[in-house]
Amino acid sequence: MTNKNFLDDISDKVASLLPKAEALGSEMKGELNAKIQSAIKSSLESLDVVTREEFDAQAAMLARAEARVADGEETGGEAGLRHAEELEGVLEQLGGEEAPVGEGGRG
Numbered sequence: 001m002t003n004k005n006f007l008d009d010i011s012d013k014v015a016s017l018l019p020k021a022e023a024l025g026s027e028m029k030g031e032l033n034a035k036i037q038s039a040i041k042s043s044l045e046s047l048d049v050v051t052r053e054e055f056d057a058q059a060a061m062l063a064r065a066e067a068r069v070a071d072g073e074e075t076g077g078e079a080g081l082r083h084a085e086e087l088e089g090v091l092e093q094l095g096g097e098e099a100p101v102g103e104g105g106r107g
Helices: 002-018 028-045 051-074 078-093
Strands: none
Touching: 002 028
């Protein structure tokens, strides 16, 4: 079901619950449905929710990150150490200093 159909269904149900909603002309009923849909949209937008697509993308990124962590644990963290050494080399080439112990450095 699409978002538009979902909002249409909800607004129709709400409008049917109002007294004398069926007695309204089709123009008034359409206007009432539009106002109900607008109220529902603004209420949903104020909630801290994400779309299904955003959720699926975040879930996929999490799965990839978990796989990388598991891979790093299986190899004893060697890949992570190699990456850190590569980054330190790049820092040295750029003229940066090695980070002090306790602030991300290994020394």
